[in-house]
Amino acid sequence: MADNRNRTALLVIDMQKDFIHEDGLACLSGGRAIVPSVIKAVQVARQRGFLIVWVVREHDPQGRDVELFRRHFYASGKVGPAVKGSAAAELVDGLEIKEEDYKLVKTRFSAFFDTNLHSLLQGAGINNLVITGVQTPNCIRQTAYDALALDYPSVTVIADATAAATPDVQVANIFDMMNVGVATPTLQEWCELNA
Template sequence: MADKWKHTALLVIDMQKDFIHEDGLIRVDGGKSIVPSVMKAVEVARHRGILVVWVVREHDPLGRDVELFRRHLYSDGKVGPTSKGCVGAELVDGLVIREGDYKLVKTRFSAFFATHLHSFLHSAGITSLVIIGVQTPNCIRQSVFDAVALDYQPVTVIIDATAAATPDIHAAKYQAKQYHHEVLYPSMAPTGQGIHFGKYSWNNKNDPCFEANTGY
């Protein structure tokens, strides 16, 4: 099964406590609701032998590597969002980096901007991407734009494993059809519901990506 998926990677973006927890410093309101779907997507990826890449923000405690518009959050001795070594930079409970996974630190919206992600994926033979996490109009969108520009194909976003501040903002980014990527809706699966890595659903036998002997 691993050979079938050896050219695919799952990018899990910014599923950290400062973005997801109720008391997170820059909480994304819709983030908490997608944690079960993100966990399921990671489970499916691992079962299929898909490379899991954890993309996280870990900032200098003084905010020297943060966007200018956020730098005030690190001033006057404040512990800014996702500061390296702080609790807010940790993954939310239930999400764990395991042996064989890869962790990538970014300091901007896109997972590709000023990082070695593209060279790492290229050296690993990755040509297609599945993207999940937060938040839709910022880090998800920018990462998708860059992935498309770098000729990853297909680039798939799992809509029930991504989130924004509000459902309307989340939905609008997909309805705009700006990405040139696949958007997969569990509610539209012909049979049942599930986390998607194919045209329909991981538990739909009509999906060419479905593994009949395992249910994945």
């Protein structure tokens, strides 16, 4: 069991004020409701000795590193979502990066796209990934699918520690991921499996 724990990483994706707070520039309906579940998942991961990877978006103030379809949010002096160094790009209250954790900055949906995540996980001997955060049809799903494509043998998305714009979108995406081999337990089920 101890060996398996050393081979597990919890990815916490985009739990930043701009995506979770009601006044955030890219607020996701449903995001606030999962904050307690994400906090609990982090606590359990810490107790079990899992590597915690905080995956965050941080963008150039002019939006030069943003996807083409989002650049209008940064045009003509506008302040877009998750600008590097802004308070809005910080993690929501209750979530904190500790010294033993790893912070990974991404500029696209997948935590693997154009980042060092895969080499970090390989170097740490990680082969079990557990994913929490927002938003399920975009960043969560793309990260999970890329993990499958990279042959991680165990990919888990905690169903009630992730969120989408509507419950229907959440359910549909969880169903799709489950159908390709991603484990989709509830937080309680995941905690019981990792007791």
